[in-house]
Amino acid sequence: MTPLFALLFDSLDERLRLRAPGRKVVNKVFPEHWAFLLGEVALFSFVVLVLTGVFLTMFYTPSVDPVTYTGENPLYRGQVLPGAFESIVRLSSDVDGGLLFRRIHRGASHLFVASIVLHMLRVILTGAFRRPREINYHLGIVLLLLSFASGFTGQSLPYDLLAGTGIRIAYTELLSTPFIGDRLAFWVFGGDFPGTDVIPRFFTFHVLALPGLIVAVMTLHLVIVARQTHTQFPSARVDGHRQVLGKPLWPSQFHVSTTLVLWLGGVLTLAAVLVPWSDEALVAPYLVGDITNQAQPEWFMFWLEGALRIFPPVEFSLLGMTVSGPFVAGALFPALIIALLVAYPTIEKRFYGLRGDWHVLQNPLEIPLRAAFASGFFGFLLLMAAAATNDILSRLTSVPIEAITWFFRIASLVLPPAVAVLLYRYSSARLRRAGLRVARVENTADRA
Amino acid sequence: MSEADPGAGAGAGRTTDAHSDLYVVGQEVPPPSDVNDTLVVGALVVAGVCAIVFPVALFLGLPLVVYGGGLAVGLLALAVAVRRYFIAAYPEINAVQPRESAAASEDLRASTPVSDVRRVARRSLLGRALVGVAGLFGLSTLSFVASLGPKPSDELARTSWRPGARLVTGEGSPLRPADVGIGGVATVWPEGAVLVEDSAVLLVRLSNRRPRPPTNLDWVVDETLVAYSKICTHAGCPVGLFREQDSVLFCPCHQSTFDAARGAIPTFGPTARALPQLPMDVDDAGFLVALGDFTEQVGPAYG
Incomplete structure (x- = not known):
């Protein structure tokens, strides 16, 4: 510490008493495993999203009012475009560095959602959701949903063809809600589709409400992680139930995280240079009645899109309400999926009669129910996501789209349960062979 | 065991410090390595050059590949520099922290609290160069502000x-x-x-x-x-x-x-x-x- 810095720190310390709490913060242990960095990747992508997002908001116009584009992009010069789309063309073609920052923002958004999904997968597979960490598991699900909402609203803001199509489907979903659908849709859209309010409102959600919520929930999530100490994989060197072994925040984890931030920034920038993230979406502004041939949403919406595509044609009246396919496949189905995700820790706890606190991570193959749940649940979602590409699959394989859709209808009902049962049996047999049973209480001393 | 460690006497129950302190159970001091120092310096030179390429290319209106590439390579080089620097400047530490529910156990009290771990005495110039280049790089990323508005003429x-x-x-x-x-x-x-x-x-x-x-x-x-x-x-x-x-x-x-x-x-x-x-x-x-x-x-x- 240079004398000047020491002096500054001392004078601050006299007033704020930083040393003791500072030492407490620095004295955190981070167990070493690459999968433990997935959450950090999500955090750092979020930071990149905020930084680049601030730049983008300086140029973006949240409006659908027609504007004549007068910039340098030859494709659109002189054309009348929706204000939002025009501002993005201008940002990409006429502002130095605009395209780079826009691409980094897009790339970081993919990484943000992907790292959250993978982080959740790690938590579920290794059982990090068990008591006392159920709260953080549920906060994580909230963050996942917030990241979906951020991704969807962000993807809508350019108001290009694909965005307009996505917004139209979201409108349909709101409309499909029994009894209150029409009212709900008008609340969100400020009237009938498309109207002029949806883009300004999505903008407010995307740059104010959602990031604010994400910061709040993320902070809570991290405070709880620090408070509860980190889980860890079983190790012969330490009693994982009572102690945690790893790298201290200073200096070891600090340099791991700093390096990670820089690598992420570098890779995202490099990707932005090499990959035209979503530039192709600028093929045309959204005009009512226009659509592209392939209408796929962002990848993290595929599971919802797939459900809409393969759900059978249903529309009937019941107790005075209209129940439609989009409502069942686009609203009930995801609600059920989320509910299952939320409930799983409780289900596992009841199923095995688990007691006490758990800090040591497990191989999912040692917990048959979890092996069955993870494979069946995520297998099902993967099939749904694959079904969102039925048009592309049909073109690539020359199999008629009807046959492919029927394949997904049957496969999604048969394959996931079959895989789940298989894995349940395999894991149980594996445990039996080793002469083990699923433990009800964590006692690492016995195991070691 | 550190003499200053409070409540470390044999048979003492849970100590107040035990909840917040870490205990070093493994510490590996890296051998001095010229190769490593050269890597740090080399990466810093690359990062420094990129810190200049990014704003200059942006200002001159050069293609995205040039300024974007400069920013990307600079960040990656800085990552290499930070990593190589820390590996040589600090001992590789494995520490144990008692979970909240448990007191520090007997075998832990025989270890060094982590606050006693010292930096490896090495060339201090490297650290200063790292901080300097990182600062320069941070400043250079601010050059995007030039894109926010046109250059004033006689308006x-x-x-x-x-x-x-x-x-x-x-x-x-x-x-x-x-x-x-x-x-x-x-x-x-x-x-x-x-x-x-x-x-x-x-x-x-x-x-x-x-x-x-x-x-x-x-x-x-x-x-x-x-x-x-x-x-x-x-x-x-x-x-x-x-x-x-x-x-x-x-x-x-x-x-x-x-x-x-x-x-x-x-x-x-x-x-x-x-x-x-x-x-x-x-x-x-x-x-x-x-x-x-x-x-x-x-x-x-x-x-």
């Missing part, structure tokens, strides 16, 4: 007034001298540039005092009709008030006061400059026209 030095431009009202109708009565004021604009902020002009008909120098008397019509920029030379508010009995123009924002009979020189308040006078005459059709743009700086000073 601030001129207004929309041109020789022969008629003075028109906010509705666009041209004015004859007789349209402004005794003691009257009107806000006028150049024809074709209505509501262009820096071109707003106050047309004032003086009543009980005749204009005198430093008013430019050649630009006074009917001996009592003068035109001044409406933009206050203090902070740019519109000078909205005219007090007829002593011919005073008054800015409502910070009470700058101008004498309309003496070239609108400031007589009170925070401003230091007169309101510029508009060169004005009457054209053949009898309408008020400008003889040209203002000859002085309109509105507040700029850097």
Whole structure:
């Protein structure tokens, strides 16, 4: 510490008493495993999203009012475009560095959602959701949903063809809600589709409400992680139930995280240079009645899109309400999926009669129910996501789209349960062979 | 075991410090390595060059590949430098932290608390170079601000007034001298540039005092009709008030006061400059026209 810095720190310390709490913060242990960095990747992508997002908001116009584009992009010069789309063309073609920052923002958004999904997968597979960490598991699900909402609203803001199509489907979903659908849709859209309010409102959600919520929930999530100490994989060197072994925040984890931030920034920038993230979406502004041939949403919406595509044609009246396919496949189905995700820790706890606190991570193959749940649940979602590409699959394989859709209808009902049962049996047999049973209480001393 | 470790005596129960302190169970001091130092220096040189390439390429309008590539390579090089530097400068530590539910156990008390771990004494120049290049790189990423607005040319030095431009009202109708009565004021604009902020002009008909120098008397019509920029030379508010009995123009924002009979020189308040006078005459059709743009700086000073 240079004398000047020491002096500054001392004078601050006299007033704020930083040393003791500072030492407490620095004295955190981070167990070493690459999968433990997935959450950090999500955090750092979020930071990149905020930084680049601030730049983008300086140029973006949240409006659908027609504007004549007068910039340098030859494709659109002189054309009348929706204000939002025009501002993005201008940002990409006429502002130095605009395209780079826009691409980094897009790339970081993919990484943000992907790292959250993978982080959740790690938590579920290794059982990090068990008591006392159920709260953080549920906060994580909230963050996942917030990241979906951020991704969807962000993807809508350019108001290009694909965005307009996505917004139209979201409108349909709101409309499909029994009894209150029409009212709900008008609340969100400020009237009938498309109207002029949806883009300004999505903008407010995307740059104010959602990031604010994400910061709040993320902070809570991290405070709880620090408070509860980190889980860890079983190790012969330490009693994982009572102690945690790893790298201290200073200096070891600090340099791991700093390096990670820089690598992420570098890779995202490099990707932005090499990959035209979503530039192709600028093929045309959204005009009512226009659509592209392939209408796929962002990848993290595929599971919802797939459900809409393969759900059978249903529309009937019941107790005075209209129940439609989009409502069942686009609203009930995801609600059920989320509910299952939320409930799983409780289900596992009841199923095995688990007691006490758990800090040591497990191989999912040692917990048959979890092996069955993870494979069946995520297998099902993967099939749904694959079904969102039925048009592309049909073109690539020359199999008629009807046959492919029927394949997904049957496969999604048969394959996931079959895989789940298989894995349940395999894991149980594996445990039996080793002469083990699923433990009800964590006692690492016995195991070691 | 550290002597200073409180409550570390044999058989002592849970200690107050045990919850927050870490215990080093493994510590590996890296051997000094010239290769590693060279790597740090090399990566820092690359990062430093990139810290210059990014803003320069952005400023020169070079293709995205150049400035984007500079930013990407710079970040990656900085990552390498940080990693290699820390690996050599600090011992590799494995530490154990008791979970909240448990007290530090006996075997832990025999270890070193982590706060006693010291940095490996090595070349301090490397650390300074790392901090320096990282700072330079951080500054260079700020160069995006240059993209936020165009480079100013002469926008601030001129207004929309041109020789022969008629003075028109906010509705666009041209004015004859007789349209402004005794003691009257009107806000006028150049024809074709209505509501262009820096071109707003106050047309004032003086009543009980005749204009005198430093008013430019050649630009006074009917001996009592003068035109001044409406933009206050203090902070740019519109000078909205005219007090007829002593011919005073008054800015409502910070009470700058101008004498309309003496070239609108400031007589009170925070401003230091007169309101510029508009060169004005009457054209053949009898309408008020400008003889040209203002000859002085309109509105507040700029850097």
